[in-house]
Amino acid sequence: MNEFETTGHSAGNGAVHADLHGAATQFRFRTERLEVTALGLNSTCSFRLAMRHYAGIRVVDVSATGLGLCATEPLELSDGILLEEVSFQHAGRTFCLGSALVVYPQIHADQRFGIKFLGEPLSLQAVRFCDSLVEQKIGRTMELQANYCEHLPADWRAMVVTFYNVMIDIRHHLDGYEQNDATGQWREPEISWQLCGAVFDKIWPAISKLNYDLDVQAQGFDANQAELGQSFAQRLINLEFPVCEFLDRAYSKPQGYAGDYRMMELGQTNELVGSTLFARFLHYYSQHTPLGQTIKARAGVAYRAVAEVIAQDRPVRIMSLACGPAVELRRLLAEVEHFKHPLEILLVDQDEDALRSCITELNRVISKRGDNPPVIFHGLHFSLRQILAPKKGGEQQLVNDVLSKVDLIYSMGLFDYLQQPLARRTTSRLFDLLAPEGRLLIGNLCRVPESTWMMEYGVAWHLVYRKEDEMFDLGHGIEKSACSFQVLKDRTGNCLFADARRIN
Ligand SMILES: C[S@@+](CC[C@H](N)C(=O)[O-])C[C@H]1O[C@@H](n2cnc3c(N)ncnc32)[C@H](O)[C@@H]1O
Incomplete structure (x- = not known):
């Protein structure tokens, strides 16, 4: 057996370790550090030192094993001094870190020093989760919802939701019909057409009025409301519509634009396209609006x-x-x-x-x-x-x-x-x-x-x-x-x- 041959687990069970590669360029390993500026939030640290509690000390960088801090006033620190009840406050959350030792005290003129945790390492993944998911993504969601409520009329939003609810109900009913149709007759083009036509005829009087009212009201929207209104409607409606090729092309613009030639073809076919009855219903719907x-x-x-x-x-x-x-x-x-x-x-x-x-x-x-x-x-x-x-x-x-x-x-x-x-x-x-x-x-x-x-x-x-x-x-x-x-x-x-x- 030469030095690159392995024993034990087969290659199919996992990587052959002898084949694994190291780094191609950066050979020196250092634990990951996060610049706090990259997190986009102000983070602080607090601790107890010799019976005195310090809080609001600015954090300048974060690693799993320690923090870089910057005080606003000179602190009496020396290398290796013990800090207790250390905690890191980031994005509204507090990470308790136990005790830490001071390292490199005030080597910079600007009161910077480092601390090294004595207990569990800090989970940078948790810090990032807090930062990018909770603060930025969920934060943006909440801000957007607040904008919808502030700028879009409540009755307009209610009408959009009603429209969406009707579509969900139709999907449930048509899915149920499909499941009960043991011989799959709904797939016959004529039968699909009749079923979808019957559903359309039933909803259209009320739905056309709803669409009319939504459009007329939206015509009075300013540019900001129009943009918010489109985002509000699209995030709901497009939960259901992508199953229909006609509507999906209009929305997702698969060729950078809708690829309208295919839409025009679908708009004039006598056979409904779709792998479910609901998809065919949406095709029928698209053909039969004015x-x-x-x-x-x-x-x-x-x-x-x-x-x-x-x-x-x-x-x-x-x-x-x-x-x-x-x-x-x-x-x-x-x-x-x-x-x-x-x-x-x-x-x-x-x-x-x-x-x-x-x-x-x-x-x-x-x-x-x-x-x-x-x-x-x-x-x-x-x-x-x-x-x-x-x-x-x-x-x-x-x-x-x-x-x-x-x-x-x-x-x-x-x-x-x-x-x-x-x-x-x-x-x-x-x-x-x-x-x-x-x-x-x-x-x-x-x-x-x-x-x-x-x-x-x-x-x-x-x-x-x-x-x-x-x-x-x-x-x-x-x-x-x-x-x-x-x-x-x-x-x-x-x-x-x-x-x-x-x-x-
Ligand atoms: C809505 S479809 C209409 C197709 C057809 N006239 C009909 O009524 O069924 C629009 C067509 O215009 C073509 N088109 C869009 N912009 C164009 C341009 N600048 N020059 C030539 N064709 C264009 C698209 O490729 C697409 O096939």
């Missing part, structure tokens, strides 16, 4: 606009900017009976995953038709910024050659993220890319309190909602004689469309 229904309805407006353009007796080009899953095109390409002329579709999105999924699905629809229609897709992994200010070279060429002379440009779910000056500039730029008699159609959601409270306060999904005058204002930079401009609504009335047609 703005949830608008996701489908606004796609209907785009569908009709595309259908109108391709009904012309000539080849046409259309562009969907921020196309996401382009569910409206999937439907249309499946439903149009015959394509007499070539149709070129430009799909533009900054998210490569969105484009990949969009084009895969559109190709699937086309191949399912079996008639090989003259439809061409161009997936352009391009952002709005590149359209507005393309770099010289490839980007400029692409915009000039490919993204121009388009018969219909439409965009939904993009302007809801743009502030008015940028939205105006984008509108003018897109209008310039139209072919003569081309059409630009820009959708933007309206604020609907029954939905927007949940979006902003529940899942932190912040959009720029617009009113009719702001939609008209988007056309500000377009030359009036070149354009006829109107504002349309989808069938829910909750998505407005700026509809600009080039006259020549």
